[in-house]
Amino acid sequence: xxxxxxxxxxxxxxxxxxxxxxxxxxxxxxxxxxxxxxxxxxxxxxxxxxxxxxxxxxxxxxxxxxxxxxxxxxxxxxxxxxxxxxxxxxxxxxxxxxxxxxxxxxxxxxxxxxxxxxxxxxxxxxxxxxxxxxxxxxxxxxxxxxxxxxxxxxxxxxxxxxxxxxxxxxxxxxxxxxxxxxxxxxxxxxxxxxxxxxxxxxxxxxxxxxxxxxxxxxxxxxxxxxxxxxxxxxxxxxxxxxxxxxxxxxxxxxxxxxxxxxxxxxxxxxxxxxxxxxxxxxxxxxxxxxxxxxxxxxxxxxxxxxxxxxxxxxxxxxxxxxxxxxxxxxxxxxxxxxxxxxxxxxxxxxxxxxxxxxxxxxxxxxxxxxxxxxxxxxxxxxxxxxxxxxxxxxxxxxxxxxxxxxxxxxxxxxxxxxxxxxxxxxxxxxxxxxxxxxxxxxxxxxxxxxxxxxxxxxxxxxxxxxxxxxxxxxxxxxxxxxxxxxxxxxxxxxxxxxxxxxxxxxxxxxxxxxxxxxxxxxxxxxxxxxxxxxxxxxxxxxxxxxxxxxxxxxxxxxxxxxxxxxxxxxxxxxxxxxxxxxxxxxxxxxxxxxxxxxxxxxxxxxxxxxxxxxxxxxxxxxxxxxxxxxxxxxxxxxxxxxxxxxxxxxxxxxxxxxxxxxxxxxxxxxxxxxxxxxxxxxxxxxxxxxxxxxxxxxxxxxxxxxxxxxxxxxxxxxxxxxxxx
DNA sequence: GGTCCAACATTTTTT
DNA sequence: ATGTTGGACC
Numbered sequence: 001x002x003x004x005x006x007x008x009x010x011x012x013x014x015x016x017x018x019x020x021x022x023x024x025x026x027x028x029x030x031x032x033x034x035x036x037x038x039x040x041x042x043x044x045x046x047x048x049x050x051x052x053x054x055x056x057x058x059x060x061x062x063x064x065x066x067x068x069x070x071x072x073x074x075x076x077x078x079x080x081x082x083x084x085x086x087x088x089x090x091x092x093x094x095x096x097x098x099x100x101x102x103x104x105x106x107x108x109x110x111x112x113x114x115x116x117x118x119x120x121x122x123x124x125x126x127x128x129x130x131x132x133x134x135x136x137x138x139x140x141x142x143x144x145x146x147x148x149x150x151x152x153x154x155x156x157x158x159x160x161x162x163x164x165x166x167x168x169x170x171x172x173x174x175x176x177x178x179x180x181x182x183x184x185x186x187x188x189x190x191x192x193x194x195x196x197x198x199x200x201x202x203x204x205x206x207x208x209x210x211x212x213x214x215x216x217x218x219x220x221x222x223x224x225x226x227x228x229x230x231x232x233x234x235x236x237x238x239x240x241x242x243x244x245x246x247x248x249x250x251x252x253x254x255x256x257x258x259x260x261x262x263x264x265x266x267x268x269x270x271x272x273x274x275x276x277x278x279x280x281x282x283x284x285x286x287x288x289x290x291x292x293x294x295x296x297x298x299x300x301x302x303x304x305x306x307x308x309x310x311x312x313x314x315x316x317x318x319x320x321x322x323x324x325x326x327x328x329x330x331x332x333x334x335x336x337x338x339x340x341x342x343x344x345x346x347x348x349x350x351x352x353x354x355x356x357x358x359x360x361x362x363x364x365x366x367x368x369x370x371x372x373x374x375x376x377x378x379x380x381x382x383x384x385x386x387x388x389x390x391x392x393x394x395x396x397x398x399x400x401x402x403x404x405x406x407x408x409x410x411x412x413x414x415x416x417x418x419x420x421x422x423x424x425x426x427x428x429x430x431x432x433x434x435x436x437x438x439x440x441x442x443x444x445x446x447x448x449x450x451x452x453x454x455x456x457x458x459x460x461x462x463x464x465x466x467x468x469x470x471x472x473x474x475x476x477x478x479x480x481x482x483x484x485x486x487x488x489x490x491x492x493x494x495x496x497x498x499x500x501x502x503x504x505x506x507x508x509x510x511x512x513x514x515x516x517x518x519x520x521x522x523x524x525x526x527x528x529x530x531x532x533x534x535x536x537x538x539x540x541x542x543x544x545x546x547x548x549x550x551x552x553x554x555x556x557x558x559x560x561x562x563x564x565x566x567x568x569x570x571x572x573x574x575x576x577x578x579x580x581x582x583x584x585x586x587x588x589x590x591x592x593x594x595x596x597x598x599x600x601x602x603x604x605x606x607x608x609x610x611x612x613x614x615x616x617x618x619x620x621x622x623x624x625x626x627x628x629x630x631x632x633x634x635x636x637x638x639x640x641x642x643x644x645x646x647x648x649x650x651x652x653x654x655x656x657x658x659x660x661x662x663x664x665x666x667x668x669x670x671x672x673x674x675x676x677x678x679x680x681x682x683x684x685x686x687x688x689x690x691x692x693x694x695x696x697x698x699x700x701x702x703x704x705x706x707x708x709x710x711x712x713x714x715x716x717x718x719x720x721x722x723x724x725x
Numbered sequence: 726g727g728t729c730c731a732a733c734a735t736t737t738t739t740t
Numbered sequence: 741a742t743g744t745t746g747g748a749c750c
Contacts, residue, residue: 062740088740113739137736187740255739354737378739410727417726451726535740553738575737591738614735615741 003048006041006076010034017275018042020242021050024235024269026220026262027244030306031291031597032282032559035244039216040069042242044078046214053081057212057234060086061219062535065557083212087227088533091190094197094208096525101201102193107525109184109394109401110532114382116140116186118403123175129167143172147188148224148256150195183400191226198233209234219556220245220265224256232268239269247302248295251553251591253584263302278305280597282559284313286633287603291596293630298586316596316603318568318626320649321639322677323610323617324357328364329643330606331564335370335547338562338602345371346545347561351552351595353573357566358549364643365547375550377539381531385491385499386506390528392481396465397524399436409435412490414458420451436462461485469524475510477524482507552595563599565592568607568623585624592625606639610677616694618711672717678702680717 007015014034017027018041029035039058047053053073060066066084073079083090092110099106111119120136120143146156153176157169179185185193198205215234217223220243223231235241243265250259266272280288285308292306321327335348350361358374365372380386388411394404410416427445428438438445439459442452461484468480482488482503491499513527536554552565552573567573574588596603611620638649671683681699686709693709707714 086740190740251738252740254737356736413727415726419726533740551738572737577737587738612741 003045006045006048010038010041011279013275013277014038014041016273017242017277018045020273020275021046021214022238022240024239024265024272025242026265026269026272026274027242027277028262028274028304029244029246029277030280030304031246031249031594032280032288032308033277034281035218035277036069036072036557038277039218039242039244040072040076043069043082043214043216044073044076047078047082051213053078055211055213056082056216057090057214058082058084058216059090059218059231060084061222061557062086062537063089063533064535064538064540065218086533087223087230088187088190089529091194091230092529092533094194095185095190096529098197098204101197101204103180104185104193105183105398105400107183107398109182109398109404110190110529111179111184111186111403112381112532114387115184115403119178119182119184119186120171120175123171123178126174126178127167127170129171134167134171139168139171139175142168143175144186144188145256146172147186147192148226150192150225150229181400182402183398184403188226191224191230195226195229195233198230205233205236209237213238214240214242216242216244218244219249221247221250221259221262222252222257223261224252224258225261228258228261239271241269246304248298248304248590249556249594251556251587251594253587276304278307280306280308281310282600283308283597283603284310284601286313286316287596287599287601290316290603290629290634291593294589294596294625294628295593297628298589300586313601315633315635316605316629317635317637318629318649319604319606319637319639319645320622321606321608321643322641323608324360324612325364326639326641326643327566327606327608328360329367330639330645331361331566331604331643332364332368332370333643334564334604335365335562336368343562344545345547346542348564349548349550349555349558349560349562349598350564350566351550351555351598352566353552353575353591354567355551357572361549361566371544371546373540373544373546373548375536375540375548375554377534377536379536380502380505380539381534383499383502385487385496385502388487389478389481389485389503389506390531392462392465392485393469393477393524394528395436396462396469396477397528399434402435405435408485409458412486414486415454416451416458420448420455423447424455473510473514474522474524474527475507475514478507478510552591555598556594559598559600561600562602562604563595564604564606565595566606567611568592568605568626569611569620570623571620572611573623573625589625592623613708616706616708618708619713620711673697674715674717675699675707676713676715678705681705 007018010018017038027038043056043058046056058069060069063086066086070079070084073082095104096106099108117136117140120140121131124131124134124136124139153169153173156172157166160166160169212234215231217231231241245262247259247262250257266274288306288308319330321330331350338348339345352358388408391404391407394401395408409421423445424435424438428435431438431444439455442448442455465480469477513522540548573592574585578584578588607622608620610617636649637645638647640646669683669685673681673683675681678699679701681697684696684698684704686693686695694706695709696704696706698704
């Protein structure tokens with residue numbers, strides 16, 4: 001496509017953004033304002049007018065977005081040679097090249113969450129602390145936060161306030177050591193190591209800036225400090241940084257995203273051009289107005305004038321359902337109605353705040369035979385059988401990766417027990433060799449006794465696997481593991497068909513990778529890297545013709561004709577963590593805003609009166625955000641248990657939220673109670689837990705249920721004339 | 726050294 | 741409710 005053609009059909013501000021070639025550019029783009037189109041056309045325009053594609057770097061938020069951008073560029077005839085990727089994959093690639101400058105080997109591992117947890121446990125133990133007082137999970141959070149702020153252990157210690165903090169600094173330092181020993185990095189390291197590389201090596205920085213002369217960063221509102229430094233580092237001299245984003249869609253503050261990156265862009269680049277895209281081409285006025293009304297309640301916000309020229313559509317619907325099952329049925333029926341009216345399943349998405357909610361929704365969809373897919377790419381790779389297979393490949397590809405090797409040294413059980421492993425670890429530490437190397441000189445390890453024989457055959461297995469990896473395809477490597485590791489026999493013995501099916505899928509994925517790298521550019525390490533960096537949305541397939549389920553976080557950047565948001569309840573959206581721990585209700589509101597603005601034509605928000613949570617039922621109250629909707633053009637429905645509307649909802653008949661536990665001292669074992677939904681029952685047990693009071697109540701009609709007294713809205717029944725049991 | 730069961734905490738969101 | 745962990749037992 002010719003440069004002029006790239007400008008066709010663009011509005012004035014869009015054209016301005018596309019044609020701004022040199023110098024800093026900030027595009028503040030409201031939802032549905034054609035942002036993707038603008039950055040794609042701008043990248044193509046750059047590549048065709050003043051530089052070659054090889055000098056353009058486009059950084060997106062997910063691999064999927066990167067892939068789509070590459071595909072669009074190709075359609076525009078400007079794709080070849082351009083780099084489209086995420087921050088993480090860019091950094092991983094750079095580190096494969098410049099690994100020695102940051103103390104890594106070329107075949108370094110990328111630790112996923114589970115690996116990180118294992119490493120953290122070791123770190124806590126190593127500094128002689130108890131995992132009870134320093135929970136590894138929590139430590140990882142603290143460390144990740146520090147890393148996102150580019151705060152190294154030494155600085156962390158300098159800021160430390162009190163004994164506890166200093167100990168955490170020790171843990172942080174030890175954790176990094178544990179990773180480095182294994183030539184491993186975590187997700188945050190990918191970013192901060194590259195950020196440091198750029199800061200500490202001016203010559204290399206200049207070379208990279210020359211390589212990537214034009215940098216585009218999408219979803220800039222969700223970048224953290226390290227990502228900011230990388231973007232800045234790559235545009236230090238030429239300042240050819242184009243950032244696009246929307247402060248109202250910043251939803252990753254909990255992950256260290258720093259809104260000031262986008263808010264201070266003009267201060268960072270005083271001569272920055274700022275383009276605002278405020279016209280929405282996506283949604284009906286009803287949807288946009290509702291979303292705008294909600295987001296307007298945020299106080300820390302720059303006012304943005306969202307408007308649309310789209311024609312009027314249906315009112316936004318709010319449905320109050322009895323419980324999660326009713327909610328699922330309601331949504332499923334609506335989807336069916338949409339399809340009966342000529343719509344397609346693929347037009348529809350269901351969003352929710354927490355993954356847990358997908359379960360009942362899935363049940364409801366399945367019951368009505370509605371095809372669906374869940375955006376959950378990572379979940380597949382977290383399955384035990386998949387992790388086991390991958391651990392073999394990892395351990396062979398990076399012999400320093402102790403976490404991987406220890407995972408599989410006795411999986412399946414082959415007679416290498418805890419004692420033996422301890423001896424091996426001690427032997428490896430003493431001889432300063434990797435475990436894998438030690439396996440080739442077992443004679444130096446004392447007291448192996450009957451473990452020696454399995455060790456020798458394990459050593460042979462791993463050597464053969466390494467040879468397969470070196471000479472064969474990725475598929476060969478995976479198949480070698482499945483065939484020779486004994487895993488297959490283990491699943492067979494356990495009658496675990498799903499494990500075998502999943503591994504089949506893994507082999508397919510490996511084969512697909514091989515096909516895409518038929519030119520010999522692939523490697524097992526690269527494949528593993530790709531897997532480490534998949535995101536949930538990467539798994540979704542628009543062509544599938546199925547309803548798509550995903551979290552609100554995953555929904556960013558996507559759009560659907562018909563969108564549902566489930567679970568608009570206090571404690572869920574906004575999530576209770578944000579209400580209590582931090583004053584982050586505004587981020588929750590932005591999340592709600594993101595969800596609402598995904599819809600093109602029909603937006604339906606649902607909530608339930610009762611919600612099951614960790615095995616107990618509790619009364620809910622309507623989300624704050626529902627109260628913030630406009631009065632006009634919102635239809636309030638009350639939905640019966642079967643999922644059919646039974647009237648108008650929206651009245652305020654709700655119980656006032658949490659009464660203190662003190663009010664419930666009257667509850668005793670054996671007490672007769674009446675529940676508004678389950679009817680008559682008897683209290684079987686009471687147990688205070690975490691500031692709430694849990695109780696088991698046996699209902700005449702519904703059997704025994706576990707309830708939270710503070711939420712359950714129970715009524716004491718003093719005398720009862722009838723027959724209870 | 727391996728297996729099985731019970732107690733326990735837990736997850737909000739994700740590269 | 742579900743998954744993990746550690747301890748008892750084979």
